[in-house]
Structures are given as structure tokens and as C-alpha cells.
Amino acid sequence: MEIKIRKATKEDSQFISETILQSESTDYEAITFSKMFEFDKPTMLSTFSKIVDNETNGHPLTFKTYFIAELDGNRCGALSAYIEGENGDSNLQMANCMMSVIDRKTVMKGFMFSKKNSETIIPKSKGSLQIDCVATRAEFRGKGVFKALFQYACEDFTNLCPKSIEVQVWKNNPAIEVYKKVGFSIKEEYPSQTSIGMAKILLAKVYK
Amino acid sequence: MDKSEIYVQLLSVFRRVFENDSINIEDSTTADDIENWDSMTHLMLITEIEEDFSIEINGMDIMNLHNVGNLASLIERKKS
Numbered sequence: 001m002e003i004k005i006r007k008a009t010k011e012d013s014q015f016i017s018e019t020i021l022q023s024e025s026t027d028y029e030a031i032t033f034s035k036m037f038e039f040d041k042p043t044m045l046s047t048f049s050k051i052v053d054n055e056t057n058g059h060p061l062t063f064k065t066y067f068i069a070e071l072d073g074n075r076c077g078a079l080s081a082y083i084e085g086e087n088g089d090s091n092l093q094m095a096n097c098m099m100s101v102i103d104r105k106t107v108m109k110g111f112m113f114s115k116k117n118s119e120t121i122i123p124k125s126k127g128s129l130q131i132d133c134v135a136t137r138a139e140f141r142g143k144g145v146f147k148a149l150f151q152y153a154c155e156d157f158t159n160l161c162p163k164s165i166e167v168q169v170w171k172n173n174p175a176i177e178v179y180k181k182v183g184f185s186i187k188e189e190y191p192s193q194t195s196i197g198m199a200k201i202l203l204a205k206v207y208k
Numbered sequence: 209m210d211k212s213e214i215y216v217q218l219l220s221v222f223r224r225v226f227e228n229d230s231i232n233i234e235d236s237t238t239a240d241d242i243e244n245w246d247s248m249t250h251l252m253l254i255t256e257i258e259e260d261f262s263i264e265i266n267g268m269d270i271m272n273l274h275n276v277g278n279l280a281s282l283i284e285r286k287k288s
Contacts, residue, residue: 054271056271088238088274088275089238089239089240091246092239092245092246095247096273097271099251099254100270100271104251108251111247112248114247
């Protein structure tokens with residue numbers, strides 16, 4: 001069985017949303033979109049689908065930065081990759097996307113939630129290739145989906161010559177070992193001082 | 209409302225939101241140039257601009273704001 005990777009299209013917005021929300025529902029994410037906005041599952045899914053259905057670039061809240069993995073014709077995983085700063089600060093672009101779909105009061109509530117845990121907001125290096133929102137559907141795990149997505153995404157950015165590749169994960173996430181296997185090492189640990197009580201890890205790798 | 213009038217009003221909004229009277233803005237100003245311009249202050253800035261200029265900024269309008277020049281042009285379009 002060969003894993004096929006391709007760039008996402010608008011038609012993948014729903015799949016991207018489902019996959020991201022599935023990966024958020026593990027216990028490895030201390031700050032999630034669902035926690036930020038306190039939406040129930042169906043509302044979160046439809047909201048997220050609307051958010052990622054936009055044609056901007058340079059941040060993980062658009063289908064444009066996603067790569068989709070397929071196995072036997074079934075979509076089995078997704079990964080967002082973008083150059084930080086390519087179109088301005090990615091966090092502000094994400095804020096714009098959220099504000100374009102969710103009402104201001106709810107967005108403010110979500111941002112307050114993030115702000116309370118601001119020590120875990122790790123700066124992204126300008127010009128680096130950011131790997132974000134990585135998810136493999138549960139039934140396809142252990143088949144090399146992440147590795148295939150990661151390698152394809154890296155090659156796709158060759159022309160833009162990123163200096164490094166960065167990914168941020170929570171400390172208890174077993175994915176850290178998977179990232180180490182493809183060459184990442186821990187660059188820094190950001191301990192949590194708040195009730196969240198979980199450190200965040202910045203993993204980095206030289207782009208080759 | 210012409211661009212220079214927009215800039216005078218916009219500058220006062222920026223100084224209020226970022227609580228800094230020494231801020232200056234021009235077309236090329238981005239979040240990199242202003243301290244504390246994060247997601248939270250960005251949301252406050254857009255909301256204040258909407259109230260101050262009596263306009264609504266939503267949908268695709270908001271997606272294409274990469275610098276202060278984009279913001280000023282959007283206001284100019286909304287006020288015309």
C-alpha cells in the first residue's frame with residue numbers, strides 16, 4: 001500500500017477540520033480551539049470548516065497550507081506547513097480568520113483563555129518552515145503517514161530555502177519521539193507557570 | 209473622508225489601544241513595528257476602528273489586512 005501525498009484543495013476543508021479536531025481531542029493538547037471557544041463538537045466542526053475554507057496563506061487556518069495523505073484512495077492524514085512571516089505574522093493572520101467567522105465576543109473569550117497561558121505562546125522564527133496541525137486518522141496510525149507527509153512538505157518548500165524547520169508540542173505528547181526520528185531535536189522548553197501546568201516544547205531541525 | 213483625515217483619526221485609535229502616545233504609523237507599518245501588537249490587541253484595534261469610524265469590518269475584508277496601509281485603504285473604501 002502506497003501513501004499518496006497531495007496539496008489540499010477547498011474540498012478538503014471539512015476533512016482538515018475533522019482531522020484537526022480529532023487530534024485535539026487527545027489528552028496531549030492543553031490549549032485547543034474547542035477549549036478556547038467552548039463550542040460543542042458539531043458547532044466547532046462547522047465553524048472550523050468555515051474558517052479553513054479561505055485562500056490566504058502563511059498560517060494553519062487555511063486549506064492552502066495543508067498537505068493531505070491518502071491510502072488506498074482514503075484520506076488518512078493532514079499536515080500544515082508554511083513559512084513564518086511569509087504574509088505577515090501568522091498569529092495575527094489566524095486572528096483575522098477567526099474574526100471573519102466567529103463573533104467578536106466569542107473570539108475575545110478565546111483569546112483571553114490563550115492569554116492566561118501566554119507563557120506557552122512560543123515565538124516562531126521568521127523565515128522558518130513551521131509544521132503545524134499534524135494529524136493522522138486513528139485507524140491509519142503506525143503506517144508511516146506522518147513521515148510521508150513531512151517529507152513531501154519539506155521538499156515542496158525547497159525553492160523558498162527556509163533556514164530551519166520548527167514544530168511546537170506539549171511536553172507529554174508522545175509525538176516528540178516521532179519528530180526526533182525525522183531529525184528534530186529539542187531546542188527549548190517553556191515551563192508553564194499557570195494552572196495549565198504543562199510545559200511546551202520547541203523542536204527544531206536544520207532544513208536540508 | 210480623505211487619507212490624511214483617516215490617518216489622523218487612525219493614529220489616535222492606535223495610541224489609545226496600545227496605550228502609547230509616541231506611536232507613529234505609516235502605510236508600511238506592521239505588527240513587527242509596534243510593541244504588544246498581538247492577537248488580543250489586534251482584535252481590540254479592529255473593534256475600536258469599527259466603532260470610531262462607524263464601519264463594519266468582516267469576512268474577506270479582514271483577511272487582507274497585512275499592514276496599516278491596507279487598513280487605511282479599507283476604511284477609505286468603507287467611508288466613500
